[in-house]
Amino acid sequence: MAESEGALGDRAEPERPPARAEGRGGSLLAVILIVLGCMLAPLSIVAVWSSNQISDTDHYVQNVTPLAGMASVQNAVATRVTNALVQQINVPQILTTTVGALESRGLPALVGDKLTGLAGPLVTGLTGFVYDKTLAVVRSDAFQTLWVNANRIAHEQLNAVLSGTGSRLLKVSGDTISISLGPIIAQVKQKLVDSGMKIAAAIPAINPTFALFKSQDLAKAQTAYSVLNALRWILPIVSLVLLAGGVLLARTRHRALAGAGIGLAVAMVVLAAGLAIGRLVYLNGVAANGLNTSAAGDIFDVLVRFLRAGLRMVLVLGLVVAAGAYLTGSAHHAVRIRTGARRLLARARGDRGNPWVHENRTALRIGVVALAGVVFVFWDHPTGNVVLLLTVLVLVALAVVELLGRTPSPE
Numbered sequence: 069m070a071e072s073e074g075a076l077g078d079r080a081e082p083e084r085p086p087a088r089a090e091g092r093g094g095s096l097l098a099v100i101l102i103v104l105g106c107m108l109a110p111l112s113i114v115a116v117w118s119s120n121q122i123s124d125t126d127h128y129v130q131n132v133t134p135l136a137g138m139a140s141v142q143n144a145v146a147t148r149v150t151n152a153l154v155q156q157i158n159v160p161q162i163l164t165t166t167v168g169a170l171e172s173r174g175l176p177a178l179v180g181d182k183l184t185g186l187a188g189p190l191v192t193g194l195t196g197f198v199y200d201k202t203l204a205v206v207r208s209d210a211f212q213t214l215w216v217n218a219n220r221i222a223h224e225q226l227n228a229v230l231s232g233t234g235s236r237l238l239k240v241s242g243d244t245i246s247i248s249l250g251p252i253i254a255q256v257k258q259k260l261v262d263s264g265m266k267i268a269a270a271i272p273a274i275n276p277t278f279a280l281f282k283s284q285d286l287a288k289a290q291t292a293y294s295v296l297n298a299l300r301w302i303l304p305i306v307s308l309v310l311l312a313g314g315v316l317l318a319r320t321r322h323r324a325l326a327g328a329g330i331g332l333a334v335a336m337v338v339l340a341a342g343l344a345i346g347r348l349v350y351l352n353g354v355a356a357n358g359l360n361t362s363a364a365g366d367i368f369d370v371l372v373r374f375l376r377a378g379l380r381m382v383l384v385l386g387l388v389v390a391a392g393a394y395l396t397g398s399a400h401h402a403v404r405i406r407t408g409a410r411r412l413l414a415r416a417r418g419d420r421g422n423p424w425v426h427e428n429r430t431a432l433r434i435g436v437v438a439l440a441g442v443v444f445v446f447w448d449h450p451t452g453n454v455v456l457l458l459t460v461l462v463l464v465a466l467a468v469v470e471l472l473g474r475t476p477s478p479e
Contacts, residue, residue, distance in 0.1 A: 095317075095318060095319050097314075097317055098313075098314040098315070098316075098317040098318040098319075098324055099314065099318075099327075100314070101310045101311070101313045101314030101317065102310070102311055102314035102315070102324065102327060102328045102331060103331065104310050105306075105307045105308070105309075105310030105311035105314060105328070105331075106307075106311070106328065106331035106332055106334070106335045107335065108303055108306060108307035108310065109307050109332055109335045109336070109382065110335050110336065110338065110339040110342075110379070111299075111303050112303040112304040112307050113339065113375065113378045113379055113382065114339075114375065115299055115300040115303050115304075116300055116304065116378070117372075117374055117375040117378060118300070119300040120374070127374075129216060129220050131370065131371065131373070131374060132215075132370065132371070133215070133216055134370055135215070135366070135367060135370050136211060136212050136215035136216070137212065138363075138366045138370075140360070140362040140363040140365075140366045141363045141366055141367065142203065142206045142207060143203070143360075143362075143363070144360040144362070144363035145206055145249065145252065146199055146202040146203040146206050147199070147360075148249060148276060149202045149206075149249055149252055149253060149256055149276070150195060150198045150199040150202050152249070152253065152274055152276040153198050153202075153253070153256065153257070153260075153268070153271060154191065154194060154195050154198055156271045156272065156274060157194065157267065157268075157271065197265070198256075198260065201256060201259045201260055201263060202252075202256045202259075204259065205252065205255050205256050205259055206252070210255065211252070211255075214251055214252070214255075248275055248277055249275070249276050249277060250273075250274070250275035250276075253274055253275070253276065254273075257269070257271055311328050311332075314328065315328060320397075322393050322394070322396060322397030322398070323393070323397060325389060325390075325393035326389075326390045326391075326393035326394045326397070327390075328386075328389070328390075329385075329386040329387060329388070329389035329390030329391075329392075329393060330386065330387075330390045331386070332382055332383070332385070332386030332389075333382075333383045333386035333387050333390070335382075336379040336380070336382050336383035336386065337383065339379050340376070340379055340383075343372060343375070343376065343379075347365070347368050347369075350364065350368055351364060351365055351368075374449070377449070377451050377452075380451065380452040381450050381451050381452050381454070381455055383452065384452035384455045384456060385452075385455045388455060388456075388459050409470075410470065413467065413470045413471050416471060422472045425469060425472040429469055429470070432469045433466060433469060436462055436465040436466060436469070437462060440458045440461065440462045443458060444458055
């Protein structure tokens with residue numbers, strides 16, 4: 069009977085390897101989920117950013133308002149307006165007509181030729197005069213107000229551009245995006261008339277444009293925007309679910325959480341590199357088409373500044389999560405760090421601890437972390453500095469809990 073039981077026990081022994089294989093399978097699935105969650109994180113940030121710039125008027129106006137005060141943009145707009153006005157005035161033609169009328173009344177031909185030769189200097193002087201008046205308009209509070217109001221009224225213009233339909237202020241022609249300068253032209257004409265240049269009143273109504281972007285990839289950008297805008301709420305949720313599922317399925321959750329944090333940080337670095345490459349491609353396209361690269365660079369940087377702030381925040385958050393998961397894990401160095409910290413706090417505490425804090429230290433720790441999480445969630449536009457600040461405050465609060473928690477005496 070004993071031999072029979074021993075034989076049955078020997079037959080049951082080979083069933084253990086499938087259990088280990090199942091564990092390896094669960095770990096592999098956890099890794100796959102975490103990798104997918106990290107890959108979706110950059111797309112989630114881009115989707116939320118693009119949605120906020122279109123659906124939220126205040127966010128959009130807040131984003132584009134600084135452009136009106138940038139010297140590069142002001143100079144580029146002033147140059148474009150000046151060239152359009154000087155072209156309409158057409159000094160050479162006016163001078164030729166005037167000289168012809170004077171010659172018909174007896175002006176010597178030699179004198180007429182010399183007067184006609186002054187067309188170049190006159191154009192240069194007129195251009196400088198018009199540019200100064202235009203720049204004064206562009207740098208005035210009136211231009212700032214015009215810029216803000218126009219963008220607030222037409223806050224859907226970016227959506228219209230990316231959807232390919234254009235808008236009243238932003239014009240789409242082929243692969244070029246440009247903003248209308250008609251309202252600014254009207255103010256500059258009045259400024260010239262007030263300065264004594266009465267001929268400016270005869271300038272017909274013109275509506276030149278200021279090119280912002282020109283790229284053969286505009287159609288691809290429009291398609292990508294449509295997809296991301298449709299998934300702006302789904303992608304962040306799916307990414308978080310995948311990351312949480314991967315951590316829960318992992319055999320070593322502390323290690324999986326640390327890996328997820330590092331993966332998020334790496335994904336944000338990739339997104340930052342993509343933005344840098346996109347900026348370079350954009351500026352090369354601008355330079356190839358003879359546009360103002362300085363203004364174009366400032367426009368690009370302003371439009372993506374919230375996107376950059378978001379990726380920096382997630383990068384810092386990922387590193388903080390990774391560091392926290394490692395330090396609370398069972399790794400040799402993490403255990404030594406925790407042991408050393410407890411000894412230092414114990415020496416500092418001495419016998420001045422509080423038994424109630426010691427008995428409820430777990431609940432207090434959970435409460436501190438939960439409170440920090442609530443503050444982070446409800447913080448409007450959190451940044452990397454906000455994450456670091458909350459992390460430092462959490463560490464200080466946990467140290468206070470450890471410092472006040474005295475081990476109860478044997479009595």
